[in-house]
Amino acid sequence: xxxxxxxxxxxxxxxxxxxxxxxxxxxxxxxxxxxxxxxxxxxxxxxxxxxxxxxxxxxxxxxxxxxxxxxxxxxxxxxxxxxxxxxxxxxxxxxxxxxxxxxxxxxxxxxxxxxxxxxxxxxxxxxxxxxxxxxxxxxxxxxxxxxxxxxxxxxxxxxxxxxxxxxxxxxxxxxxxxxxxxxxxxxxxxxxxxxxxxxxxxxxxxxxxxxxxxxxxxxxxxxxxxxxxxxxxxxxxxxxxxxxxxxxxxxxxxxxxxxxxxxxxxxxxxxxxxxxxxxxxxxxxxxxxxxxxxxxxxxxxxxxxxxxxxxxxxxxxxxxxxxxxxxxxxxxxxxxxxxxxxxxx
Amino acid sequence: xxxxxxxxxxxxxxxxxxxxxxxxxxxxxxxxxxxxxxxxxxxxxxxxxxxxxxxxxxxxxxxxxxxxxxxxxxxxxxxxxxxxxxxxxxxxxxxxxxxxxxxxxxxxxxxxxxxxxxxxxxxxxxxxxxxxxxxxxxxxxxxxxxxxxxxxxxxxxxxxxxxxxxxxxxxxxxxxxxxxxxxxxxxxxxxxxxxxxxxxxxxxxxxxxxxxxxxxxxxxxxxxxxxxxxxxxxxxxxxxxxxxxxxxxxxxxxxxxxxxxxxxxxxxxxxxxxxxxxxxxxxxxxxxxxxxxxxxxxxxxxxxxxxxxxxxxxxxxxxxxxxxxxxxxxxxxxxxxxxxxxxxx
Numbered sequence: 001x002x003x004x005x006x007x008x009x010x011x012x013x014x015x016x017x018x019x020x021x022x023x024x025x026x027x028x029x030x031x032x033x034x035x036x037x038x039x040x041x042x043x044x045x046x047x048x049x050x051x052x053x054x055x056x057x058x059x060x061x062x063x064x065x066x067x068x069x070x071x072x073x074x075x076x077x078x079x080x081x082x083x084x085x086x087x088x089x090x091x092x093x094x095x096x097x098x099x100x101x102x103x104x105x106x107x108x109x110x111x112x113x114x115x116x117x118x119x120x121x122x123x124x125x126x127x128x129x130x131x132x133x134x135x136x137x138x139x140x141x142x143x144x145x146x147x148x149x150x151x152x153x154x155x156x157x158x159x160x161x162x163x164x165x166x167x168x169x170x171x172x173x174x175x176x177x178x179x180x181x182x183x184x185x186x187x188x189x190x191x192x193x194x195x196x197x198x199x200x201x202x203x204x205x206x207x208x209x210x211x212x213x214x215x216x217x218x219x220x221x222x223x224x225x226x227x228x229x230x231x232x233x234x235x236x237x238x239x240x241x242x243x244x245x246x247x248x249x250x251x252x253x254x255x256x257x258x259x260x261x262x263x264x265x266x267x268x269x270x271x272x273x274x275x276x277x278x279x280x281x282x283x284x285x286x287x288x289x290x291x292x293x294x295x296x297x298x299x300x301x302x303x304x305x306x307x308x309x310x311x312x313x314x315x316x317x318x319x320x321x322x323x324x325x326x327x328x329x330x331x332x333x334x335x336x337x338x339x340x341x342x343x344x345x
Numbered sequence: 346x347x348x349x350x351x352x353x354x355x356x357x358x359x360x361x362x363x364x365x366x367x368x369x370x371x372x373x374x375x376x377x378x379x380x381x382x383x384x385x386x387x388x389x390x391x392x393x394x395x396x397x398x399x400x401x402x403x404x405x406x407x408x409x410x411x412x413x414x415x416x417x418x419x420x421x422x423x424x425x426x427x428x429x430x431x432x433x434x435x436x437x438x439x440x441x442x443x444x445x446x447x448x449x450x451x452x453x454x455x456x457x458x459x460x461x462x463x464x465x466x467x468x469x470x471x472x473x474x475x476x477x478x479x480x481x482x483x484x485x486x487x488x489x490x491x492x493x494x495x496x497x498x499x500x501x502x503x504x505x506x507x508x509x510x511x512x513x514x515x516x517x518x519x520x521x522x523x524x525x526x527x528x529x530x531x532x533x534x535x536x537x538x539x540x541x542x543x544x545x546x547x548x549x550x551x552x553x554x555x556x557x558x559x560x561x562x563x564x565x566x567x568x569x570x571x572x573x574x575x576x577x578x579x580x581x582x583x584x585x586x587x588x589x590x591x592x593x594x595x596x597x598x599x600x601x602x603x604x605x606x607x608x609x610x611x612x613x614x615x616x617x618x619x620x621x622x623x624x625x626x627x628x629x630x631x632x633x634x635x636x637x638x639x640x641x642x643x644x645x646x647x648x649x650x651x652x653x654x655x656x657x658x659x660x661x662x663x664x665x666x667x668x669x670x671x672x673x674x675x676x677x678x679x680x681x682x683x684x685x686x687x688x689x690x
Contacts, residue, residue: 037670283665302640308639312635
């Protein structure tokens, strides 16, 4: 535990090499990682976590770069966790691998980390939350969680953020399908990026229709808040009726609409803080995380510490031959865990 | 267990209402579902399972309809399991909900079932495998597993098939991103659907480049096997060097290329059967399934039968206040399972 103590001290001292070591320890579930996270727990909770998700090619990384610069101009420190759940290798399209801006990479107020699915114990979503906890405890003001894709794993990761931003582009052509695919419920802010391309206004309208913002209210279709320059940041919110998801447009490569996006993200954060929704979300996140840790510990007990692998290997041939069912073999393995050693009692 | 015995008899008698009841029992994890699956296990294994995956809008459902008709013409019975991992409701775009072809729905040799993620115990991939096991035991010759999207959950489901088909379309525009996103490793056959649209030939070339079929071999770029009509079914295979993924083109709405696709799927099935790869895949599937059943049983023990929920509820406030870490609380919950009742011993 000497190493853990050193890392904890390094994090308290805001030492970046110690941070990088701590993140690696957690990401790879090396000895002592749960002890480290356990010690850090009391100091987690000050950072604002912002999820950035959307289909490949939507320009999330470019937008993330612009958000970093915008936040730095406002004096906020920013960490980025770029997650690719579908890639067994480090995803080439992710911000962490492609960023080449010296203004960002040499700035101690910015930290960028790529994570890839490499059979993370207990799942990538759990590990992502834990890496964010380390960054949060270190003291970053904002944590951007960038995910590629809109599958179930990506949605789970996005749902762990305080504010979820979904990025779409006109040419993806499947805006509506994406929305149907369960993202509706978790996105707080919708961004139509590359809004200078054909089809942007139509996509904004489709999103609005999906959101029901304008159902039975067609005359509002051309209100100015969909223009990047004129868009008001007050309009999407009605605090007394809950948060109405905002629909914004950006041209990330030119920086257009980025300030408004940051304003809206901040506005959402104020809304969830003042309404008490942030406390509710964080309580749910902690309950979910505790459940995940329990299941990961059980999995470790049965497969890494217990007799599970031996019983499985011994019984598999019978299952293949149809003599024993997987359910019968599973019962034998589960019975073993209760009769097993007392290391965890 | 009277109900289970009745369902088992109904499945042996190839009674379709009994099949529907058995599938519902398994899908909803109702009392006795593991007993039913355990009894069926010895008779599972004759069906050829074919995964059909790809981005929304790729035309998978239309292709599935055509495959059903093609297999029926060849005298094979077909079951379809349409899975939407990202949808909490039954996905509107899935075959099960949109098929209106009387020739198919009134045919007792065809069975179509939609499944949606509704917090399935132990995950949708596990439940999908179990539903396929019921259909397999019932005696269907072919089982099509259709998934929407290319996220991690979808890939896990696709990887459980004997033959995995990835469907792409020219206008999706993110063919290469999809390929980067981990699908490469699991697809046995690539289909460029809507191949009469602009960009189809380019997408075929991109897929080929990704597959390395033509690296350093540029002169083969225009070989005729990419034309729907002329495509040979022998070309993609070299049995002595393993299976080289095939790249086919289809226009599903017109039925073009569908016969060649079925031929290639059959060819892949012969290849995996004769090479012994099918046995390897099924052994891995059974090992993976046994692991999943173990983890599901552990989860049930801790959350549904044990004291886990009570300990979590009692300790959560301390976690929220930062006084107790999720890791400490998780240890208390895990300790409870070992001291708990003996129902499973």
